[in-house]
Amino acid sequence: MSKKVILSGIQSTGKLTLGNYLGAIDNWVHMQEEYDCYYMIANLHTLTVRNNPEELKNNTLKILATYIAAGLNPEKNTLFIQSQVKEHAELGWILDCYTYMGELSRMTQFKDKSAKHADNINAGLFTYPALMAADILLYQADLVPVGEDQRQHLEITRDLAERFNKIYGKTFVVPEAYVRKESARIMGLQDPTSKMSKSATNPNDVIFVEDEPEIILKKFKKAVTDSENKVKFDPENKPGVSNLMQIYASITGKTMEEIENEFEGKGYGDFKMTVANSVIDKLKPVQEKYKQILEDKEYLEKIYTKGAENARKIAAKTLEDVKNKIGIL
Ligand code: TRP
Numbered sequence: 001m002s003k004k005v006i007l008s009g010i011q012s013t014g015k016l017t018l019g020n021y022l023g024a025i026d027n028w029v030h031m032q033e034e035y036d037c038y039y040m041i042a043n044l045h046t047l048t049v050r051n052n053p054e055e056l057k058n059n060t061l062k063i064l065a066t067y068i069a070a071g072l073n074p075e076k077n078t079l080f081i082q083s084q085v086k087e088h089a090e091l092g093w094i095l096d097c098y099t100y101m102g103e104l105s106r107m108t109q110f111k112d113k114s115a116k117h118a119d120n121i122n123a124g125l126f127t128y129p130a131l132m133a134a135d136i137l138l139y140q141a142d143l144v145p146v147g148e149d150q151r152q153h154l155e156i157t158r159d160l161a162e163r164f165n166k167i168y169g170k171t172f173v174v175p176e177a178y179v180r181k182e183s184a185r186i187m188g189l190q191d192p193t194s195k196m197s198k199s200a201t202n203p204n205d206v207i208f209v210e211d212e213p214e215i216i217l218k219k220f221k222k223a224v225t226d227s228e229n230k231v232k233f234d235p236e237n238k239p240g241v242s243n244l245m246q247i248y249a250s251i252t253g254k255t256m257e258e259i260e261n262e263f264e265g266k267g268y269g270d271f272k273m274t275v276a277n278s279v280i281d282k283l284k285p286v287q288e289k290y291k292q293i294l295e296d297k298e299y300l301e302k303i304y305t306k307g308a309e310n311a312r313k314i315a316a317k318t319l320e321d322v323k324n325k326i327g328i329l
Contacts, residue, residue: 006031006178007141009040009082012059013049014198016066018207018279019186021286022250023147029071031145037077038139038311039067044082044089045132048125049117061300066209068303069290080307082135087315091134092127094322095160099130103159107152133157136175138315143178148185149195151177168325172318186247189223192239210287213280220244220276231263231271241268244275251278 008028010020031037041063046056060081067079082088104110104126114121124131132153136144137160144154154177161172186196190205200206204222211219224240233256235242245259254262263271293299323329 003034003036004142005038005139005173006035006143006145007038007040007136007139007175008145009042009045009135010063012041012043012046012056012063013051014059016063016209017186017196017198018209018247018283019196020198021066021070021209021283022247023186024145025067025070025072026250027145028077032073032076035143037072038080038141039072039077040080040082040085040135040311042082042132042135044092045128048113048122048128050120061297062294064300064304065290065293066286068293069286074303074307078307078310079303080311081304084304084308085138085311085315087138087312087319088131088134091138091315091319091322092131094326094328095130095134095137096127098160098163099127099133099156103156104129107156109149109153129153129156130160133160137161137172138318139311140173140314140318141175142173144175145178147195148179151179164322171321171325186250187239187243189219189240189243192224192243207279209283210290211283213284216280216283217273217276220272220279223272225268225272229267231260231266231268233260241271244272248275248278251282 006028008024010016010024016025028037028039041060043056043060046059064079064081068074072079107129110126110128113125117125129152133156136154136157144157146154154175158174158176161174165171165174188194188196188200188202188205189207190200190202196206198206204219207216207219223244225244226238226240228238231241231245232238233242233245245256248254248259249256263274
């Protein structure tokens with residue numbers, strides 16, 4: 001039996017965070033044996049907000065370097081840049097014509113981003129989910145590892161696939177969201193009630209994958225906790241402490257109970273130091289490899305060129321089928 005297909009991606013806005021790393025990339029590494037994996041850098045999606053062009057280029061390569069440094073083997077996974085497989089934009093347009101304004105208006109990400117970028121509520125921001133559906137459907141993906149915040153986009157992808165299949169006969173695999181139970185949802189260190197975000201206004205809210213050890217230590221020391229001074233997992237009443245536990249758990253594989261016991265009778269100072277050090281140790285080898293890879297632009301070019309070639313083989317086949325069915329010459 002052939003392996004199940006996985007596709008996922010990360011936008012190339014800003015630097016990667018500990019949330020991206022623990023919540024996504026680190027999990028992907030465990031899937032590379034069992035599945036046929038496609039991981040892209042969603043640079044077209046990034047255009048829905050304003051970017052500095054040089055930064056956008058650099059960020060795209062930085063994410064690719066992080067994928068590899070984190071352990072995604074380019075021989076086993078197809079690692080590619082979305083814009084280099086033109087089929088994404090093409091199927092994206094076609095799917096726009098099968099997506100209703102009503103369903104797009106209900107997307108919470110659209111509402112959130114419109115509120116945040118009130119001066120640039122562009123059409124791309126609105127049709128974002130149709131392009132994301134194209135990303136997924138082109139590869140006939142079975143599973144899409146995503147965070148909670150992308151679930152709604154996965155739903156619309158499934159609806160689009162079913163809608164299309166119903167009109168034209170079986171064309172797309174209807175994908176499933178793959179939200180792993182153990183996979184961490186990392187929250188901000190300053191505002192533990194919202195997801196750790198690249199675009200946080202408070203720089204102490206977010207740990208970047210490239211942060212130096214001293215910076216990581218400093219940010220953890222400043223992390224918001226509570227006045228109880230008791231390490232206990234209770235996301236509702238103790239969101240700060242629970243988030244730190246979540247980070248520690250996903251790095252060490254320990255259960256919440258084990259962590260509670262480990263810090264029984266110890267203060268938050270100790271606890272924060274231990275968590276910070278676990279993050280520093282986990283990121284250290286990734287950072288070293290990342291720096292090496294990022295300097296080797298030729299190597300990176302080789303990887304993304306080959307990745308795009310591989311991806312295109314599958315994507316072109318799907319697009320051809322779609323065009324035939326809808327009558328596009
Ligand atoms: N929208 C996703 C995010 O912001 C990124 C993304 C784009 C994606 N295309 C995708 C994720 C396809 C999974 C599958 O996190």
